[in-house]
Amino acid sequence: MIQHIASREALVATNQHLLEVSEPLSGVGLAALGSDLDGVSDLLLTQVSLRRTLSENTLSPDARSGIVQQLLGSKISAPALEVVQFAVRQEWASSRDLQDALRRLSRTAMFRRAERTGELDEVEDQLFRFGRIVDANPELSVILDDPTADPAARSALVHQLLSGRAHTLVTELVDALARDTAGRSFTHGVRELLDQAAQRRDKIVAFVKTARPLTAAQLDRLRASLARIYGREVTTHVDVEPGILGGIRVQIGDEVIDGTVAGRLDELRRRMAG
Structure with a gap:
């Protein structure tokens, strides 16, 4: 969870910008936006030097935005590029906060898609029930909470458990959590997903x-x-x-x-x- 006040203010501003950018998008457009932001978050998770550069406050906002344009301009959708460029122009307390914020923003786009189709209640309910399954199975909880476990292996386990049994958005959200728990327990991550889903409906x-x-x-x-x-x-x-x-x-x-x-x-x- 982002706690530093500067990063929280940056997240609020970027989230508002995402809502404005996503307003005219179709369900397909929202899906692409969520997927692209998730992919950028994955990139920054593994490319530590890049995320440090993009959150380096001694570089001008224009310089940071230009790096994003050069690296990602032809690889992600125009709405996602606009959101990422807006994000790197903000002041972040740490590079990890920037990467974590992009993950949260990807979820916002995904939840907005479910909101548009009237499926947000179902998604939220399935997330809760999956969290209860993990809580009730200590062996499963240990594997998913293990910080030393291979993220790809955790992701494969999630797909084994959910593919064909849950809403596709639930699978996407839990898969992203399995790949990056942000140093927190998996169960805590599921609760954060539920909180974020509820926030979409105030x-x-x-x-x-x-x-x-x-x-x-x-x-x-x-x-x-x-x-x-x-x-x-x-x-x-x-x-x-x-x-x-x-x-x-x-x-x-x-x-x-x-x-x-x-x-x-x-x-x-x-x-x-x-």
């Missing part, structure tokens, strides 16, 4: 754990309560875990609301232990 994501399935009425009340607390619409992903005994646990970002029986028992044990 929502926040709540991960909910309950001892038993919630009824439609209970889920509606929960969403309404969270929306009042956070001042935005909330998309919920519910996971049933009998081990929590009763109650409900909600996580939004780093904030956790634990109203489970198991949580209260743990708190009681900590207090008794002094």
Whole structure:
């Protein structure tokens, strides 16, 4: 996750530029934009000297933009070239932030494509379910989270698991994550994908754990309560875990609301232990 304020401001500006560039594009155009930005991010991931040059603030923005034109002008679509040139004109705190930003921008284009076709809800749901599959299979989680694993091997595993079984966009997004986890756990990366999908609809994501399935009425009340607390619409992903005994646990970002029986028992044990 990009944390330095300069890089965050650069990402916001570039993301806004991407939205403007992508507005007139068709679904095919958005697919090309997302794929091209993903490819440029891959290039900068492996070509460290190039990404350092493109984020070097002692070089003029025109010089950095000119390098992009020379190297990529004939290799990527015109909208993607425009976005990359805009990106390298910004001030980035580190070369890795530039590369990570282009990955996020590729996802924005992909999510916008799903938004146009009315498939964003399905994509988000499939991403959540895939994350739960990884969580429930420790051997799979170990392989995907291993920072020393060959990215190509992780990518092949993702395709083995998802090809023909999931939306093509889900496969593309998870494949990009497998190739570049940006130093974070794979599971964390899937959650970031879910957060970014929710942001496309100006929502926040709540991960909910309950001892038993919630009824439609209970889920509606929960969403309404969270929306009042956070001042935005909330998309919920519910996971049933009998081990929590009763109650409900909600996580939004780093904030956790634990109203489970198991949580209260743990708190009681900590207090008794002094």
